[in-house]
Amino acid sequence: MKAFSYERAGSAREAAAALLKTPNAKFIAGGTNLIDLMKLQIETPTHLVDVNGVGLDRIEPTEEGGLRIGALVRNTDLAADKVVRRDYPLLSRALVSGASGQLRNRATTAGNLLQRTRCPYFYDTAQACNKRVPGSGCAAMEGFNRTLAIVGASPACIATHPSDMAVALRALDATVETTDAEGRTRRIPLDLLYRAPGTTPHLETTLERGEFITAVTLPRPVGGTQVYHKVRDRASYAFALVSVAAIVQRDGSGAVALGGVAHKPWRKPEADAAMPQGAKAVVGQLLAGAKTSEHNAFKAPLVERALGAILADARARA
Numbered sequence: 001m002k003a004f005s006y007e008r009a010g011s012a013r014e015a016a017a018a019l020l021k022t023p024n025a026k027f028i029a030g031g032t033n034l035i036d037l038m039k040l041q042i043e044t045p046t047h048l049v050d051v052n053g054v055g056l057d058r059i060e061p062t063e064e065g066g067l068r069i070g071a072l073v074r075n076t077d078l079a080a081d082k083v084v085r086r087d088y089p090l091l092s093r094a095l096v097s098g099a100s101g102q103l104r105n106r107a108t109t110a111g112n113l114l115q116r117t118r119c120p121y122f123y124d125t126a127q128a129c130n131k132r133v134p135g136s137g138c139a140a141m142e143g144f145n146r147t148l149a150i151v152g153a154s155p156a157c158i159a160t161h162p163s164d165m166a167v168a169l170r171a172l173d174a175t176v177e178t179t180d181a182e183g184r185t186r187r188i189p190l191d192l193l194y195r196a197p198g199t200t201p202h203l204e205t206t207l208e209r210g211e212f213i214t215a216v217t218l219p220r221p222v223g224g225t226q227v228y229h230k231v232r233d234r235a236s237y238a239f240a241l242v243s244v245a246a247i248v249q250r251d252g253s254g255a256v257a258l259g260g261v262a263h264k265p266w267r268k269p270e271a272d273a274a275m276p277q278g279a280k281a282v283v284g285q286l287l288a289g290a291k292t293s294e295h296n297a298f299k300a301p302l303v304e305r306a307l308g309a310i311l312a313d314a315r316a317r318a
């Protein structure tokens with residue numbers, strides 16, 4: 001690990017200001033992703049701004065009847081929250097499917113959204129990776145890309161986003177709230193938080209330098225049957241090969257977001273509109289134009305079967 005300096009921020013605005021003061025500074029929350037990357041020298045910040053003292057660790061109702069989740073709420077607390085379990089069970093289920101109990105005790109809401117890809121070549125510093133070293137190439141393209149993206153990718157990068165929580169939040173129409181050093185705030189629909197890889201896969205989000213995530217908000221609960229189905233190589237403690245976050249209403253309408261297929265949680269309005277027609281129609285819309293390799297072609301039929309099982313189960317319960 002490279003040497004770095006360290007300070008603790010007392011408020012969100014103070015954290016944002018502290019980050020701007022030092023070039024190559026980073027926020028650190030639970031540290032469960034950033035510290036690993038620093039040990040491997042994939043991330044080499046010269047200064048860490050510890051945000052664990054800024055508060056923002058509460059889950060509160062919004063005036064609109066939804067929920068505001070503070071950026072520092074730990075994954076364990078969010079999954080166990082009574083209101084989340086009752087009104088947004090999809091979120092609870094996605095959270096408990098991720099990582100391990102110990103990791104979830106540390107991991108925060110904002111840190112989870114901003115965790116970096118698990119592309120094996122990103123972690124192997126002997127390999128070419130445009131995301132790690134811009135312009136160096138992409139070893140995954142002709143390599144073993146079984147876990148990687150089949151939609152939304154570019155010739156420069158086929159990485160997937162690893163967060164389970166983000167897939168559920170996308171299906172639930174979450175919005176990310178931010179502040180900067182001047183106290184200016186923004187509300188960013190989750191879908192617009194993540195950039196397409198294009199020719200600059202090292203630029204992953206639409207956040208400005210120093211912009212600090214303060215909360216994630218959810219709209220009023222929508223009810224329905226809510227299912228998070230994660231398919232992985234081991235029964236626990238493994239990232240998704242594919243995952244399906246589905247909300248199914250009694251009349252067959254609903255929403256579907258996919259994990260493990262793209263650089264961000266993957267959802268399309270035309271796929272939601274196709275819900276009453278069944279899994280084949282929905283997945284046809286979601287994965288239109290998919291580019292697969294011999295290693296990851298299995299993902300498309302796997303998603304369809306997973307969604308088919310969810311819809312059949314929801315129909316049986318309706």
Ligand SMILES: Cc1cc2nc3c(=O)[nH]c(=O)nc-3n(C[C@H](O)[C@H](O)[C@H](O)COP(=O)(O)OP(=O)(O)OC[C@H]3O[C@@H](n4cnc5c(N)ncnc54)[C@H](O)[C@@H]3O)c2cc1C
Pocket residue numbers: 026027028029030031032033034035036051071097098099100103106107108109110111112113114115162163164165211212213214237238239240
């Ligand atoms: C062995 C292992 C298995 C795992 N398995 C899974 C899994 O199955 N599913 C899954 O979803 N995840 C999994 N994870 C990932 C884990 O969920 C993330 O590491 C965790 O959620 C990151 O949160 P954190 O608070 O520790 O983030 P940190 O590591 O502290 O930070 C991550 C990034 O977020 C930035 N950041 C943090 N807070 C803010 C803020 N408020 N505003 C702006 N930027 C901020 C940091 O600068 C950093 O770039 C696994 C991790 C490990 C180590």
Ligand code: SF4
Pocket residue numbers: 117119120121122128129130131132137138139140141148156157158159201
């Ligand atoms: S897919 Fe992206 S993260 Fe993986 S090696 Fe290629 S550029 Fe790097």
